[in-house]
Amino acid sequence: MSAVGDIPATPRRRRLGIRNAAPGGEPPAPAGPGGVAPSTSRARRRLVGRWVPYVLSSPSLLVLAAVIGFPLIFCLVISFQEFGPYQLVTGGPTHWVGFHNYQSLFTGQFVPVLVRTLLFLVGTVGMTLIIGLGMALLMRRAHTWARVTLTVVLVAVWAVPQITASQVFIWIFDPSYGIANWVLSALHLGSYASLSHEQWYNFPVSVLALAGTIVVWGAVPFVAITLFAGLLQIPEDLYEAARVDGAGFVSQLRTITLPLLMPILLLLGVLSTIWDFNAFNQIYVLQQVGGISTETTTFGVWAYNVAFVGGSYGVGGAVTLLGVALLLVVTGAAVRMMVRGATS
Amino acid sequence: MSGAAGPGRVTPDAGGPAVAATPEAAARVRRRRHGSAAATLVLVVLAAIWFFPIYYMLIDAFKPGYDLLTYPPQLWPAHWTLSNFQEAFTVNGAGPTVPQPSFLSSLFISVMVSLIVVVFSVGISLFAALATARFNFRGRSVMLVALLVAYMVPFTSLLIPIFIELNKFGMIGTVPALIIAYVAPVLPFTVWTLRGFVASVPVDIEEAALTDGCSRLSAFRKVIFPLIAPGLVATAIFAFILAWNDFAFANIILGNSGSIFGGQAETATVWLVGLINPSRVTPWGELFAASLIFTLPVMLFFLTFQRRIAAGLTAGAVKG
Numbered sequence: 001m002s003a004v005g006d007i008p009a010t011p012r013r014r015r016l017g018i019r020n021a022a023p024g025g026e027p028p029a030p031a032g033p034g035g036v037a038p039s040t041s042r043a044r045r046r047l048v049g050r051w052v053p054y055v056l057s058s059p060s061l062l063v064l065a066a067v068i069g070f071p072l073i074f075c076l077v078i079s080f081q082e083f084g085p086y087q088l089v090t091g092g093p094t095h096w097v098g099f100h101n102y103q104s105l106f107t108g109q110f111v112p113v114l115v116r117t118l119l120f121l122v123g124t125v126g127m128t129l130i131i132g133l134g135m136a137l138l139m140r141r142a143h144t145w146a147r148v149t150l151t152v153v154l155v156a157v158w159a160v161p162q163i164t165a166s167q168v169f170i171w172i173f174d175p176s177y178g179i180a181n182w183v184l185s186a187l188h189l190g191s192y193a194s195l196s197h198e199q200w201y202n203f204p205v206s207v208l209a210l211a212g213t214i215v216v217w218g219a220v221p222f223v224a225i226t227l228f229a230g231l232l233q234i235p236e237d238l239y240e241a242a243r244v245d246g247a248g249f250v251s252q253l254r255t256i257t258l259p260l261l262m263p264i265l266l267l268l269g270v271l272s273t274i275w276d277f278n279a280f281n282q283i284y285v286l287q288q289v290g291g292i293s294t295e296t297t298t299f300g301v302w303a304y305n306v307a308f309v310g311g312s313y314g315v316g317g318a319v320t321l322l323g324v325a326l327l328l329v330v331t332g333a334a335v336r337m338m339v340r341g342a343t344s
Numbered sequence: 345m346s347g348a349a350g351p352g353r354v355t356p357d358a359g360g361p362a363v364a365a366t367p368e369a370a371a372r373v374r375r376r377r378h379g380s381a382a383a384t385l386v387l388v389v390l391a392a393i394w395f396f397p398i399y400y401m402l403i404d405a406f407k408p409g410y411d412l413l414t415y416p417p418q419l420w421p422a423h424w425t426l427s428n429f430q431e432a433f434t435v436n437g438a439g440p441t442v443p444q445p446s447f448l449s450s451l452f453i454s455v456m457v458s459l460i461v462v463v464f465s466v467g468i469s470l471f472a473a474l475a476t477a478r479f480n481f482r483g484r485s486v487m488l489v490a491l492l493v494a495y496m497v498p499f500t501s502l503l504i505p506i507f508i509e510l511n512k513f514g515m516i517g518t519v520p521a522l523i524i525a526y527v528a529p530v531l532p533f534t535v536w537t538l539r540g541f542v543a544s545v546p547v548d549i550e551e552a553a554l555t556d557g558c559s560r561l562s563a564f565r566k567v568i569f570p571l572i573a574p575g576l577v578a579t580a581i582f583a584f585i586l587a588w589n590d591f592a593f594a595n596i597i598l599g600n601s602g603s604i605f606g607g608q609a610e611t612a613t614v615w616l617v618g619l620i621n622p623s624r625v626t627p628w629g630e631l632f633a634a635s636l637i638f639t640l641p642v643m644l645f646f647l648t649f650q651r652r653i654a655a656g657l658t659a660g661a662v663k664g
Contacts, residue, residue, distance in 0.1 A: 053479035060472035071505035141383035159646035
């Protein structure tokens with residue numbers, strides 16, 4: 001079921017099309033259950049008609065155009081307008097302001113938010129992939145019972161909603177009764193009194209580190225499970241041959257595991273980047289507890305705060321589009337490879 | 345998950361060269377057994393770390409209030425109680441003085457909205473998945489790229505324009521508005537994932553059915569559908585969870601002004617977030633009892649269907 005094993009079979013799928021009926025005359029088919037006159041399957045397929053795929057796709061495409069295409073265009077429009085609470089409530093006239101919204105972003109929060117988001121992204125995606133890969137490699141070598149235990153735990157973690165996860169971590173890192181403080185003081189890594197509310201929740205670095213921890217905790221299961229499924233597709237013979245040739249763990253990883261896992265790693269990297277770039281729930285809930293938001297805002301919460309807290313929907317639209325553009329730049333090369341894989 | 349990685353599998357296969365008899369092979373066997381024990385230990389530690397937050401939520405849901413606010417914290421409850429669950433259904437999001445939606449009505453709203461979104465999205469995306477996976481037609485590539493772009497457009501980016509649009513129609517604060525909004529992130533996901541499942545059904549099987557006289561429709565009904573049914577279930581579960589877990593859309597579009605059973609209503613996530621309020625002491629016991637009720641059904645679904653879900657998420661994106 002995993003991607004590695006199925007990639008070679010890809011081109012075959014395209015053979016079954018109306019225009020690409022299988023070559024060679026097929027024997028006349030017997031009558032169908034409905035008592036239809038016998039005919040070749042080639043003729044049957046022609047009966048379906050060229051319009052069929054369009055009809056099949058049209059409901060989804062129309063709905064997608066309405067709920068994604070149109071809103072994105074609308075977002076572009078309002079990003080060049082002054083669109084505040086007045087326009088929202090009264091439907092009153094909107095003013096075209098040219099690039100003013102974008103200008104105000106670039107002279108304002110853009111650079112700090114960008115740097116913060118990229119650092120957050122590198123930390124969370126990097127940790128997620130490293131821990132996920134490490135778990136997958138260990139699962140291959142560990143006893144079955146340990147592997148099954150970890151799988152069950154990972155699936156359970158995967159199922160925990162982000163909101164719930166954030167709230168549990170807030171409780172774990174509670175300044176007065178949290179277990180994190182107790183562990184830290186038991187390990188003499190800091191006195192209990194010094195790890196106050198201010199230090200956990202009012203420092204941008206610790207708030208984002210905490211948010212990153214929640215993100216990574218929740219993101220590792222999918223990555224580890226998918227990578228383990230990918231590892232199982234790699235023939236054991238390859239490793240055996242490498243061992244015979246005297247290759248150690250590192251060179252096996254470098255020459256066999258990583259190259260063969262690359263398509264999956266690439267996909268997981270892209271998905272993780274998209275998800276973590278837009279991490280909202282974890283940061284939002286922490287901001288609600290800590291009270292500081294300006295210093296902890298990443299792209300995921302920036303548009304939300306600008307539009308729904310600040311009331312500047314036009315500027316929020318500009319933030320949204322900048323975010324989408326940035327994401328395209330960051331994941332562009334990988335996405336192009338995936339598109340090529342899907343359409344070739 | 346075959347036994348290929350099992351601990352007992354020291355040599356690759358029985359048919360291989362009989363190297364186990366040589367001293368080097370014996371050393372290798374020892375090394376691998378040793379590595380296996382170390383790997384097992386690390387794995388168990390990692391499993392414990394990853395499980396801890398769930399464990400902590402679980403036991404704290406059963407601790408009475410005076411056991412929750414203790415230092416050092418109790419890793420095993422000194423007293424067990426079910427009162428948190430009872431209070432979760434009676435406590436109000438904003439405290440006892442302000443009438444607020446109840447947890448029960450919030451759960452009801454979440455279930456209803458998520459179900460409607462999933463049935464609608466899976467229903468119409470099945471056709472699109474079939475078209476893009478099984479037909480070769482002009483514009484197919486463009487459609488695939490458009491679908492991928494739609495799939496990649498971040499969930500939260502659509503919040504502002506969808507909010508303003510729904511506001512124009514006076515729908516903010518209504519349940520249908522939330523349903524419409526959720527279709528935006530859910531539909532590209534269901535189309536893309538189902539497409540992967542349809543594509544993974546070997547064409548030969550369908551060819552055979554067509555050759556045996558099945559019409560295209562009955563070939564779909566009798567051959568493809570049974571084969572993708574488990575994938576369909578997994579897709580539906582994951583789509584359900586996209587809506588079920590969302591907070592941002594629910595908070596902005598529905599807020600707590602939805603209406604159900606003649607009272608105010610919000611989704612379960614908004615209700616849960618409302619319990620943490622810096623201006624008062626957080627009722628942690630009730631919060632975790634409610635979180636548990638909110639999380640457990642999803643967890644059971646995941647544990648049942650996890651392989652399909654994991655496969656589906658990647659199948660759509662990698663398979664051609």
